[in-house]
Amino acid sequence: xxxxxxxxxxxxxxxxxxxxxxxxxxxxxxxxxxxxxxxxxxxxxxxxxxxxxxxxxxxxxxxxxxxxxxxxxxxxxxxxxxxxxxxxxxxxxxxxxxxxxxxxxxxx
Amino acid sequence: xxxxxxxxxxxxxxxxxxxxxxxxxxxxxxxxxxxxxxxxxxxxxxxxxxxxxxxxxxxxxxxxxxxxxxxxxxxxxxxxxxxxxxxxxxxxxxxxxxxxxxxxxxxx
Numbered sequence: 001x002x003x004x005x006x007x008x009x010x011x012x013x014x015x016x017x018x019x020x021x022x023x024x025x026x027x028x029x030x031x032x033x034x035x036x037x038x039x040x041x042x043x044x045x046x047x048x049x050x051x052x053x054x055x056x057x058x059x060x061x062x063x064x065x066x067x068x069x070x071x072x073x074x075x076x077x078x079x080x081x082x083x084x085x086x087x088x089x090x091x092x093x094x095x096x097x098x099x100x101x102x103x104x105x106x107x108x
Numbered sequence: 109x110x111x112x113x114x115x116x117x118x119x120x121x122x123x124x125x126x127x128x129x130x131x132x133x134x135x136x137x138x139x140x141x142x143x144x145x146x147x148x149x150x151x152x153x154x155x156x157x158x159x160x161x162x163x164x165x166x167x168x169x170x171x172x173x174x175x176x177x178x179x180x181x182x183x184x185x186x187x188x189x190x191x192x193x194x195x196x197x198x199x200x201x202x203x204x205x206x207x208x209x210x211x212x213x214x215x216x
Binding site for chain 1: 208213
């Protein structure tokens with residue numbers, strides 16, 4: 001795990017090294033339809049997206065939990081800009097570690 | 109669901125139409141590592157395999173449960189020959205319904 005760092009107004013929570021992530025962890029993250037929807041939206045966005053931008057059928061705190069699970073599973077990268085938590089899919093890293101998986105799950 | 113049929117010494121349990129199966133069902137079946145191992149073995153075998161042929165770290169009744177879950181999720185086709193339950197991956201159908209998924213999950 002990298003250590004959270006703070007640079008000016010940006011704060012970065014800890015992110016795992018993708019090489020430590022197993023297919024099991026990725027599947028446990030992506031078996032949840034809400035989390036798969038988040039990943040699907042980030043897959044299409046191809047840029048950093050704030051948590052509130054993605055419409056989800058859950059409470060804000062539950063949404064935060066889902067984003068945390070995705071970050072801890074190595075699927076998304078997060079950083080704060082002011083009070084907004086920005087999210088991006090770690091697409092290139094995931095594609096290298098698990099070829100074809102994102103395309104098969106959210107690429108259609 | 110197709111109806112179980114009995115032809116001579118072969119009996120066939122019910123199998124769902126692959127078109128009724130959702131990605132959610134497939135993922136819930138494949139998130140389990142034992143079931144993913146079964147699918148992986150059938151992927152490599154490319155022929156019908158009896159349940160007992162695949163070594164699993166679970167009891168026989170638990171193994172039977174896992175095979176049933178896979179059949180109900182549209183992933184495997186089963187039939188009995190005498191007292192042996194034979195299994196085959198529904199590979200072509202799955203590849204058509206969920207392109208790239210099997211390759212990404214068990215094809216490495």
